[in-house]
Amino acid sequence: MENKKISSSQYKSLMVIFIFGTSLIFVGNIHGEEDIWISILIAIAMSMPLALIYGKIAKLFPKMGLFDIFIKTYGKVLGKFFILAYSFHFFHLATMILRSMTEYIQVASLPDTSQYTTGILIIYTINAGLSAFSTWAKLILPIVILLIITTIILGFNQFDYSYLMPILYNGLKPVMVNSYLFITFPFAETIVFLVFSAYADDNNDFTKVYIHGILIGGFFLFINVFRNILLLGFPNVNNVLFRSDFATSIITISNFIQRIEIIVSSNLTLTSFAKATTYLYAASLGFIKLFNIKNIKDFSLSYVL
């Protein structure tokens, strides 16, 4: 199962879903200024060089994951140190995402949900293998995008464009700071996909995968932020924790279509589950390499717990 090759379209959809991840809900939790949508655009543009770098790395070391590359370039000891550091990094991010995801579920809908439920699902997915996971991503991505577009079409009537003005009121500096934050999270995070580059099939061009993934993911993130600003307005957007949820909860079409924030909930659950799984998968791969364990299944259970 582990040896199955993954096509580039599967990679792309996995990456788009990964970029959506928690960002669909938490986007702009940094200093939400009026111009946050400009920040996203800048961030997309500035993460293109990153995409080129990542793509080049994948090309230079064919059939090798990030962890193999570490050992090859830095030698056994230093390489293992890097593996350890990166695995911990991925693990840490995964726990953060799990935490925020369950937090959302608890605040928004079901206050008594246990935080372990998603963990069990993640163990199952990791054991099923990367190939199954990326096929799932390819299947789920159109649904997620369709749901985003639906909320925008339904909310179109209630958009208030005056919230976009004035552009650059606080100057360029906060915009640049925000866009830097956007680059690190979520665009540069896509480095985790280098871990999986060993599983790529032969005619896989990673540069293309990265560029397409970031462009598509970034574009829908941008639309998403735009919608939140136009619906919720300022300063509400800065005060509310789960913007997308609140923004879509406003959408009402003559008492007939309303309470559609469940769409956002399902989107969030799907995408952040994917993100957490990606991280945990990468982290488990790292630890396997570190301790020379043959089978990922022996490891994932204890790891997730």
Added chain:
Amino acid sequence: MNKSFIFILIIFMILSLVTGCGSYKEIEQLSPVAGIAIDKSPIGYKLTVEIIDVDESNKEPKFVSLKLSTEGKSIFDCIRNMINLTAKKLYFGHTSVVIVSKDVAKDGIIPIIDFIFRDAEPRINMYMVVSDEYTANEILHLKSVSTDIRSFEIDTMIVSNDQLSKVPNTSVYQLANHIGTPGLYPVIPTVSMEVNEGLETIVLSGGAIFKQDTLEGFLGLDDIKCLRFIRNEIKGGLFIFDISNTTISLEIFKNKTKVRPKIVNNQLVMEIKIKTIVSIGETNGQIDTLHENSINRIKTIAETSLEDDILQFIKTIQTDYGLDIFGFGNIVKQRMPDLWKEIETNWDSIFKELDIDVDADIHIRGSGNLFKNITEKQ
């Protein structure tokens, strides 16, 4: 088939039978709250809720409204104290209206907005209204004219007021925005009691001006119409004016108001351009709708009359309250950000002396079914 397969199969079959929902709520155990009325009490707040109850004694189930009230230190405290009163848990997912008494509004409505936003159940597109009467809960206790549930009636009245444009249509999330926006003071609907055909009923009676989150004063129904004209919120309604002895009612179909700040002789002037498409709805005298001259005369008189109304209204607000409820400051911020940075701190005093330039353009689309007046015998 081997044994383990059957064993697993049985386990899965049993599992699928014993599933359930985490943190589920039975619908019978919930009482949906239609509206909340908040008053002051010696401890803190007195909260009255209107609950939708289903009367199943008849063949067809009938919705009846029940009222309950408690006191507590905070809004949430009041709500939890309801547990002492009812067996069912209150459910706020369908709450459509929050009625706030004058006293509470004078102290500030931010705690209430805070609860609505923070809690998972209430929806942020409900309405908050101020009670013009002494307390808020007597509004809930009035007899209902058209529906069984009091609060839903208020909600529907505010929504369908777009056809009349005499009450501000500001829901809680917009209110929160308005409180936090510099250069804009919120106006929310008011309700009061009226004796109509021998019944004490509830009426929407205009708007309440807030300074940040504290109540400052009340506006009448016609004032709100001017306000909606300036804020570009007119979606329908009538515009009534007199030509000598004739009263003409124009029905508004479409309106677009543009407010632009301008610098004239180093002075800030707000330029209000109103473009309205109307049709003659009713008249009690002789008007000639066939000739361009007479139509133009009606048009010019209507325009000047509308301009006068609006100017008059702005003057009153400037002198009586001095609060920028029109959002002029916000528009200056949007259009002239550099100027706004200079004048933001003393905007309130600038607003009191602000020059306004109103220009109305009324386009009369038609005269209904009549092209001549119905006349008596000569």
